[in-house]
Amino acid sequence: MLTQTTTRVLEPGDLEASLAILESDPVANAFVTSRVQVAGLDPWRLGGEMWGWYAHGKLTSLCYSGANMVPICATPDAVRAFADRARRAGRRCSSIVGPAGPTGMLWRLLEPSWGPAREVRANQPLMVTDSMPADVTPDPYVRRVRKSEMDVIMPACVAMFTEEVGVSPLAGDGGLLYQARVAELVGSGRSFARIEDGKVVFKAEIGAATPQACQIQGVWVAPEHRGRGLSETGMAAVLRYALADVAPVVSLYVNDFNTSARACYRRVGFKEAGAFMSVLF
Template structure:
């Protein structure tokens, strides 16, 4: 075999694994991908934000750059080639508009590429079908039941006083709070997947105004924090909600989230999040704020 052949390229591997049903998207598919994402702005916030940042559905930079896969729909007269479903494939895998059958094809494509990923997440039915099709067994955990919740209007309850955007000079304290939340939530350190990338991500959130905190006036410790992990003109997705253990049990979570929603609605008409169903106190707090259920996510952690 020569050193390179079409069958050894990512496109060739994907085509062979899926019988030609899945293809790698190009810049020419950008408009069609936007149209597909617009069908579910709450469920697709993270991919829509990534596409907004990249500006194209084409391949990312480098050998391990993120790519977008797609399955074509039947063409409609007078329109560009439409997409029936798509899938973000980078350090995370996120199916878009996929039913179980198309998610299975994306799982076969991902398996053929043999890339390391941190997680698979998104709408539950598609995620679980995709994961099963990969045949991967090196996962840490499957969180199959994660309510996806959304708000369209300001909360009726009073927000937690003092919640504000964090400042660049507060980076060290914000990083410590973020790392504590991550480790508590996932059971391993965020630095396991690259300390510099994790810190860059936190700096980016702070500089974008997407990191929110409340600080105790006496101890100067962060008592509450949350971030807007993904932001588009149509929706923002909240992540990293955390109450400092020293201040838990004081009813801060719901009013803290009320403040977060108020900030989020300045950026987009929808504020969403997803949460583990077994975290009953968090689910109830979000419901008190006014969040409504909008389906179910699943996450597979590696």
């Protein structure tokens, strides 16, 4: 056991202690928890390193450092230590994302050496529900996307990502990693859509998933079908699948400036339970 205040890269033997921290906040930590529950702490399988902050011998905070950097249950002292390690290593991630407080502090410490960011989204409400809405009927035409429909769902996923993030997921490697992620969600039965005449009208995925909580992502309505209430009935349909098949608590986070999406989620029964922050490079 470490007897001083320090940070280090965690190893497979630290799995139990790491999961105890992750599972202390199953909703906010769902993204990283889902990865660790499957891959453990081996960096190759996890897709990045897990850094641990020890306060007087006890592991108290984590930071996932992969394609995304995610502070987890991070105290101010831990954030400062993680920032020092990140600064020395240099930026390898495409975003920093996590609870707004520690993520904001981490970015303030890293911005002088890592900045400027392409975009900072300082307030992204985290919304949660554990029940179906009483007054929104799930769209009966929203269903799981079949493996044979990859060529149908992929253009909608690219359009959603480009609209949401501001850059195409096909840049860089030609979209190989993004296509693999979409295929993974389709193959695991966590990609949902309403498809009419071979085109996606509405879509969403259950991204991160643990036995305690899951997270809906990638919500999108084709532009020519917007204004018809399909986002509400579609979300209700995906929520029904999530609660029945995946986890007892369902979450998502949304940009604060997206007032129409926030209103939609509130009508489907989601309530704000905190805030995330994203720094995009």
